[in-house]
Amino acid sequence: MKIVIIDYGAGNIQSIQFAIKRLGFEAILSNNPIEIQQADKVIFPGVGEASSAMKMLIESGLDKIIPTLKQPVLGICLGMQLMCKHSEEGNTNGLGIFDVNVVKFSNAVKVPQMGWNTIFNLKSKLFENIKENEFMYLVHSFYVPNTDLAIANTNYEVEYASALQKDNFYGVQFHPEKSGKWGEKILENFLNL
């Protein structure tokens, strides 16, 4: 199986590569459109700020490639947010794969949300053998409000969408690579899709 982690200069992607290695697979880092198109599974990571990450995607032409991919694609954290239509972070348009907008938590809660919270209303094969209310590790200041595309919810200030799916595109707000054995199980489920 050929697994590609899209490398466009966004943050700590080493951890995802290590997690995949722990599952017994090798993932390569690439920003080469052909290599990405030929992969069996594509992981779209992202740590950092939305508008500057989006700029990097546009500069590399990946903004045109990613929405056309046909194989399973998993966006993680900012990666998931960039797959949405628009983000309040840096007031930027995203890739528009998920027809939803990304908004900021209010000051009624501590921002960023940092730590372990539960996921529930689990709906996808991505969560096979994951029990309702399992804990996942999250670090984020912006979120996707609940939507029909949600395949998992989390509660922080509001009940929001902590995972999304549309066709072959999946997104998770949490970090499966940092969420203990159940996080690794979700990554494994993705690789088995």
Added chain:
Amino acid sequence: MLTKRIIPCLDIKNGRTVKGVNFVNLIDAGNPVELAKKYSETGADELVFLDISATEERRSTLINLVREVAETINIPFTVGGGINSVEDVEILLKNGADKVSINSSAVKNPDLINKLAQKFGSQCIVVAIDAKRIDGIWKVHLVGGKQATDINLFDWVVEVANRGAGEILFTSMENDGTKDGFANEALNIISKLVNIPIIASGGAGNKQDFADAFSIGNADAALAASVFHFGEIEIPELKQFLKKQNIKVRI
């Protein structure tokens, strides 16, 4: 609900864990990677590695360790100790650290906080603050608490948050090592002053101390070293204890 975090802290010198560590069934308790694995498997929510080496080779030794830890464990970890520049942070994050913690370098050069937050995002920048009271007023201290400054703790807390810190690790030098509990009064003030997560450090002696740090001090996370290393408190039992007091924890 977001849960309160329990964070063991490992002091590292020349790539080895220091302070006596008393784990049964651990082949090499001085090996930080083995210890980290043990903690991650027994319910720690995060780990902090504090590098206290002072040798020429410290940088490369630390980078190798960070890489090995990142390869091995599947929970987040923070690295601190002697971080002075954007380059220092970049290489640690590139090798798999999730967050970095800066302390004295932030006091000497507060702009470093802004630079790091802009380049890497606030979420990975922890500002560690050591403080104790002088004539009744909380003052920031440097060099592991040895050197007093004129900076008021609460002013500094607000400033680091405004400059883009994603989290504050507050160590009360008065409580550290006493096992008499965390500095809950100061913690409570800090958590009301800023809207970012606060990690309590210094003073953990028993399970109730952790409960108090969360319910009285309003901390988001609590860090300790010796009570975990010596097996005085086991994390699974601690979490059951907290749960019984209706404190949200990950079990």
